[in-house]
Amino acid sequence: xxxxxxxxxxxxxxxxxxxxxxxxxxxxxxxxxxxxxxxxxxxxxxxxxxxxxxxxxxxxxxxxxxxxxxxxxxxxxxxxxxxxxxxxxxxxxxxxxxxxxxxxxxxxxxxxxxxxxxxxxxxxxxxxxxxxxxxxxxxxxxxxxxxxxxxxxxxxxxxxxxxxxxxxxxxxxxxxxxxxxxxxxxxxxxxxxxx
Numbered sequence: 001x002x003x004x005x006x007x008x009x010x011x012x013x014x015x016x017x018x019x020x021x022x023x024x025x026x027x028x029x030x031x032x033x034x035x036x037x038x039x040x041x042x043x044x045x046x047x048x049x050x051x052x053x054x055x056x057x058x059x060x061x062x063x064x065x066x067x068x069x070x071x072x073x074x075x076x077x078x079x080x081x082x083x084x085x086x087x088x089x090x091x092x093x094x095x096x097x098x099x100x101x102x103x104x105x106x107x108x109x110x111x112x113x114x115x116x117x118x119x120x121x122x123x124x125x126x127x128x129x130x131x132x133x134x135x136x137x138x139x140x141x142x143x144x145x146x147x148x149x150x151x152x153x154x155x156x157x158x159x160x161x162x163x164x165x166x167x168x169x170x171x172x173x174x175x176x177x178x179x180x181x182x183x184x185x186x187x188x189x190x191x192x193x194x195x
Contacts, residue, residue, distance in 0.1 A: 004190040008165040008181040009053055012089060015167070016051065019082040030080040032058065034069035042069065048080070049106060055159040056091055057098060059106060061123035062154045070095045076160055086170030091162050098157035107151035115149040116140045166193070 005011050019027035028048040035041045044066060050057040056078060060066060070076060078091040107115065120136040127133055162183065169177040178193035 004167075004179040004181075004192070006188070006190075008162075008167075008188055008190075009051065011167060012051055012165065015082070015087055015089060016048075018085060019087070022084050023082050024084065027080075027082060030058075030078050032066060033077040033079070034066055035073045035075070036069045037072035042066075048078075049157070055093065055096075055161040057102075057157050057159045059103070059155070059157045061118070061121070062156060063123065063125075065124040067158075070158065078160055088168040088170075090164075090166040090168070091160060092164040093160045093162040096159050096161055098159050100156070103156035104151050106157060107155070108148075112149065116144070118155045119144075119149070119152050171195070 016027060026047065029045050030048050031043050032046045033041055033043040042065065046058040046060065046066075048056060048058060074095045076093070076095050078089075080089045080091075082088070107118070110118075116137055119140040120133060164180065164182055165188075166178060166180040171177060174195060176195040178195060179190055180193055181188045181190050
């Protein structure tokens with residue numbers, strides 16, 4: 001993108017489509033940065049599951065560290081790097097939970113092993129031994145044998161409702177192209193930034 005387009009969500013979806021064609025690692029992997037009430041930041045990788053006019057969606061355990069930090073401070077940042085294409089997107093905004101219906105639909109689409117893992121893992125909590133987790137997996141597997149696995153109540157989706165989206169395109173001599181979209185009312189204002 002040598003010139004900014006009017007709609008940053010459409011631009012993002014086009015960038016993701018390009019990344020899907022060329023990247024060797026998962027193009028939906030993104031860094032999620034949160035800040036606890038104490039002011040201490042933390043970051044981790046999550047997988048983007050949807051991007052539309054409402055925002056950028058991922059799923060996790062509602063009792064995980066990231067979920068606790070998002071409850072304390074609902075402002076987050078995402079960063080997606082597509083190294084082979086020398087493209088990066090940075091997204092900032094407010095977090096909101098997706099509806100139960102959306103979470104249920106996505107959970108139903110997950111592989112059975114991932115569904116079992118969502119029930120078995122007490123994400124981010126101390127684990128005395130790997131064997132303890134493996135025992136919980138066996139228990140959950142037996143509990144739901146031959147049956148559909150429902151979504152656990154403590155698991156679901158979050159949507160980042162963006163107010164800032166920046167596109168970065170790597171260029172020679174570090175003279176990169178950068179465009180930032182800033183939400184204004186119901187639309188977006190776009191500016192070109194220095195590299």
